Amino acid sequence: MKRYFFPALKLTIVLVLLTAGIYPLFVAGIAKMAPGKGDGVKVERNGLVVGYANVGQQFTGDNYFQTRPSAVGYNAAGSGGSNKGPSNPDYLKIVEDRIDTFLVHNPGVKRSEIPAELVTASGSGLDPHLSPEGALVQVPRIAKLRNIPEQKLRDLVKANTKGPLAGMFGPATVNILKLNLALDETR
Structure with a gap:
């Protein structure tokens, strides 16, 4: 032994x-x-921390770009997905409710034009990014509410779009916190 x-x-x-x-x-x-x-990349405005670049947060006003839904209520301490599969009736009901809510707030958008990321939560529940398409589909609503030309908002989305890593790995993304901060500075 x-x-x-x-x-x-x-x-x-x-x-x-x-x-x-x-x-x-x-x-x-x-x-x-x-x-x-x-410690995470802090995003500051006027010397105050308003969020973290790699942690999603909820924007409730229609005059802001909405981010991806969170299965954990944007709680960074409780990161995780819903663990419900695409055939789960409860999950399908949640997604349908999100689609209906999006269409109410974006009346000019057709159901087929809604990017999936706007109605489904990410695996972590904290994804701070959308695709450029996910941001651009919201431009008409924000332009109307803020009285800003749509082209100016499209240019703002483009200016806040990061391409794929090294030009070839992953999709182009838009950090919604940074985009909304830039939106607040737009006149």
Whole structure:
């Protein structure tokens, strides 16, 4: 028994030190070199933190671009999806309700023109981005409520669109918090 016990004990101690000590310190060190120093990228306005660039938040006014729905109520401490599949009747009812609500607030939009991301929650429930199409479909509503030409808002969406990573990985995205902050500065 001693022949197996002590090598196993030594291996366990080494792995605990490696996985519970050295690796977390290594990851924390790398994070300190990232934007936001590992604490998230804070978005400020007039010296006050108004949100985080990588955490979605809800905008309730029709005069703002709406973000993707959240299955966790935009609670960053409780990140997660709904775990309901696309054939689940409860999930389908939630999506149908979101579509109906979107159409009420955007009367000129046809049902087929609504991007899926505007009526379905992301896997984390905290996605701060939409596709450019998800933002552009909301332009007529915002233009009317804010009395801003639609072309000016389209240009604003384009100016706040980030292309795919390295020009080829992933889709183009628009950070809705940053877009709405830029919208507030538009006259």
